Amino acid sequence: MANILLVEDDTTFATILENFLKKKGFEVVVKYSVKSGIEALRNDTFHLILLDYRLGDGIGLDVVDALRRQGKVIPSIIMTSFNDVRTAVKAIRQGVFDYITKPVNPDELLMVVNEALEGKSAERITTVSRIREDNADAKDLDFVEGTSTAARKLHEYIALVAPTDMSVLIRGESGTGKEYVARAIHQMSMRADKPFVSIDCGTLSKELASSELFGHIKGSFTGALNDKTGQFVEASGGTLFLDEIGNLSYDVQVKLLRALQERTIQPVGANKTINVDVRVIAATNEDLLGSGKFREDLYHRINEFEIIVPALRDRRGDFQQFVDFFVMKANNELGREVNELADEVDEIFNAYDWPGNLRELKNVIKRMVLLSPGSRAEASALPQEMVYVIKNPITITDQVPSADNPDLRLHSEAHERKLILDVLQKAKYNKSKAAQMLNIDRKTLYNKMEKYGIE
């Protein structure tokens, strides 16, 4: 029976979840803080972690970080408010399996929990994944190319750079499809019949990154019980995809630069070097040079050719194709027959700006299809707050006063919302403390948070 660690500081909600999951046959251990969650991980074995995003003493990702430092791989699911979707989508790259938005829908929760336990999602739960052309899963190959100007340019660049041996840096917001682009380049290259090895640098611990990339010799450090082949050697003749490359430590960056310049690597603890023939494709969603943590020489070495993957909001011409594709996929996976979207769903989809890009669209559609037993999907199957955001656009955006937009009431509401958000952040989301700082009572704060769509 699967053992689930639930970390949630809202005690009532935690109890509801605990009872629901127990009823579905899971064993559940509940912890109410980051600290006690980490402690539980040290003392017990879990198959899955269910984390609230904002906790009293930190955020859910702190638990994921601690897990990584312990060298453990356990799928984790983040439960997040709608306002934090962008961060949650990013979290997938930090080792999180998936996210669901609050208020949590029981069917959706069960679906995501089961997928995580079966390791079934399209997202990866391990640091490294490999595909070879001959055993590539069909799902890796079907995708939407798009016909918008941005999509055409993207595919033009892919086709241009694929047959060369240039290092490529793929940039783009989280969830835009950077890994898809990397795979497409590999598949169109001369290396297509050799391995494509994908490493998520965001999930590599600082201590183990060198050994993961370059391998190690038995006994070279505590825990090195056997010789290990690094991913550079695994990718021999093929392509190594370094996702979230900005997360590599300075030491590892030095070694990587050497590997790229000299085409040799040195496993940790070895005194000999090994020749390697690997094409490196890297991806990032941050400004590497601006971050001040990335070596400029390495930056230029990995950036022989740059591809920018457009945000979903900048390729609206492809939107309908993506919707149809994800609906079809979700129908197949969930045994549903949705073939029509209510007008309201279309309106909401069109008005929303999709900060989590394709990953968010795919998730929202999967949830919608799951909650639509018939052939038509209604807006009620969308996350409540998404509907709210679209229907109340003015109160939730931070408007700057101007002569063109002189509605004083709206301005003061927008400022009030911003102030509440700032104070909540300062108070680390402790609502009693925030209410005190704002000099209002808790109930008033709750009412205002509800009014402004703040969770």
Ligand SMILES: Nc1ncnc2c1ncn2[C@@H]1O[C@H](COP(=O)(O)OP(=O)(O)OP(=O)(O)O)[C@@H](O)[C@H]1O
């Ligand atoms: N062209 C496409 N057609 C269909 N689905 C796609 C396409 N591109 C991406 N996806 C889907 O969108 C999701 C996000 O894609 P991917 O993981 O490649 O994004 P990413 O930019 O690498 O994300 P991150 O910045 O978090 O690393 C995946 O679930 C993938 O299945």
